Amino acid sequence: MQVSVENIGTLERKLTVKFPAERFETQVTARIAEMGRTVRLKGFRPGKVPTTVIKQRFGAQVRGEVLSDLIGSTLREAVEQEKLQPIANPSINTTGQPENGEIAYTATFEVMPEFPAIDVSGLEINRPVAEVTDADIDKMLETLRQQRRSFDEVERASAEGDFVMFEYSAQAGDYRFPAEGMERAGSVLGSGNLFKALDDALLTRMADDSFDTEIAFPDDFRNEELAGKTAKVSFKIIKVQEPKLPEIDSEFARLFGIEDGDLEVFRKEVRANLERELKAALMARLKSEVAEKLANTHGELDVPKLMVQSEAQNMAAGNVPRGQQPPPQLIEAAMPIAHKRVIAGLLMGEIARKQSLVIDRKRIAEQLAAIASTYEEPEKVIELYNGDPQLMSGLQNRVMEDQVAEWVAEHAKTTQQDLSFDDVMRPANA
Template sequence: MQVSVENVGNLGRKLTVRIPAARLEDTVRNRVQEMGRNARLKGFRPGKVPTKVIEQRFGAQIRGEALSELIGSSFQEAVSNEKLRPAMQPSISTSGKPDNGEIEYTASFEVMPEIGAIDVSGLEIVKQVSSVEDADIDTMIQTLRVQRQTWNPIDRPAQAGDMVLFEFAAQASDFRYPETGTDRVGTIVGSDALFKGLEDELLGHVVDDEFEKDLDFPSDFRIEGLAGKSAHASFKIVRVQEPKLPELDDAFLSTFGVFEGGLEKFREDVRSNLERELEAALASRLKASAVEKLIDAHADLELPNGLIESEARELAKQSAGGKQENVAHEPFMASARRRVAGGILLAEIARQNEIRVDMRRVSASLSAIASTYEEPEQVVELYSKDAQLMSGLQSRVLEDQVIDWIAEKAMVSEHKLTFSEIMRPGA
């Protein structure tokens, strides 16, 4: 095998590889013979299909597969011998036809940047710390009760927190909603699910009350013809219901799988769940802080454009809810660059310092993931059988190990926050 390398810019490489055509022909011949021994074709006894028939029917397919595998294996051999580290899969160009007893192909790709030794000792990283307090458990239990509250019809006037069902119509200049009759609408007074001005008008009214009001609808109101306009609205109260929280009795606790130990056991379970969520949130914030500082310290690092493009397209796809749509990826290029830079730097730290994935941490992480499902053993089995899922989990665990390593070497200051501050998005 003959290999030549051409530099195309700082990170681009063009690899030209020449392979003896005999290697391909030997592989094709062996596969044709093997297929002849195993193929079952109408009109031929098993194992007695003539080679010529196999070549006629499957020759192109066999040759294509053999060529693809030969290119793949020889490419890996070539980049290993040349000490190249491709950033992505190469773009291959070849006729696939022998010329002077050789098959030639070119592989175009970008390589990982040469970073040099990474020193993290000067990074100033903020490590946020927190703990789960009894008040946090009380708050979560109250939230769980609210999620399971029932609504009971009442005769008293509506007040904040009540659920009110009402018939509604509104006229704004030449637009009427609905076109005829009324629409039946429900809301919890004070939730601003509709908007405050409308919900405030429901206060103090009882079932069968009818009244009219002039309202200024907000610009983001869900009914386009009323959004940002003034309208004359009519109301009729159909039903008023007040919330009733479930008691913290055995029936309530059993819905969370607590059949023994009562409220004390329930509080222990809630604490365990909150502590698991807190641990994950703190780790995520530490990682974000460390990676941010690491990227800023290597702001001039040249990165493979292909990786940035790919990451930007993935971010664009995620922004569209994962749909296969032609979403412009250019607005995501800056974010993609930082994500790629962070990934490359973390991987390089692992490589330079021989940090290997800790399979015990992988198992612990998988157990934590599985514990959030009703049938955790099925989740474990799914990961065990899906190489891509397991590889992704191992990569995340390895990154966490690198973050821990950075935190040991860098200048770390602690900043204490409450549980609710940690768990609040954007805090």
């Protein structure tokens, strides 16, 4: 077998491999002989199918399979021989035809970059810390009350927090919505489901009220014919309902799985859930901080284009409905951030390798338990992960990233940042 390597880019390699055509023909002959002993064809007894018939019926298929197998095995040998690290399956190009007694093919792929020495001692890391307080638990209980609220119809003017059902039509120039009749809708006033001008129009209204008013629709309104325009809107109030909040008592606790209704047990459960969420959010912030600082410090690192493209594709896919392909412009817009993410991910992997970090099995079990606890049948989720190598691999990678982030924080110039529970849980872009 002859092997040669050509650098066709910073990280792109073109591997040319040649192997004896005789090796190929020998394996084809052996495969056809094997089929002669096992294949069943109408009109022939088992094991008695003539070789010429097998070649005629299956020859092209066998030659294709043998060529594919030989390319796979010789490629593995060649990559190992040349000490290369392809990041994905190579692109193979071959005629498959012998020439001068040899069959040749080329394999084009990207390899892992050569990493610089990674010194984290100069990195300035802000590490957020926070704890769950009694006030946070009270706030969560109030949120749970709001989620379990009911509404009772009232004969008074609407106020913030009330549910209002109404019918409406909007006229902007020659455009009318709906084209005929009225559209029915409903919303809790002040909830943010409607834009403020519409909320304000529905305040202090009673059932059976009918009225017209001018409303300026926001630029991002879902109806493009009304977005950014002022329209005459006709309303009819169908009904007004006021919220009724449940008491936080034993019956309320039972709604959340506390069988004996013990409120102290209920509060402990709420605290445990909040602490689990807080721990995950704190780690996510630390990982983001470490990744950002690593990527900024080593922004010149060459990384495989395929990895950046794949990351940008995944990022863009998160911004379109599930099952739809993101448009090219959305993928292109994600490329700069994807590039930084790939740099950070590769550097964190290199730190784990250089520092010989061993994955913490206890953390794996804890994270898996945390994931499973959010489902109705946690034991089935744990069983699913344990039986799916891909899911388990993803979990292990996340845990290793946690460990790397903590290692960097321990060896960098790290400043503790005291935050409240709400500060931590608030989205980073809020």
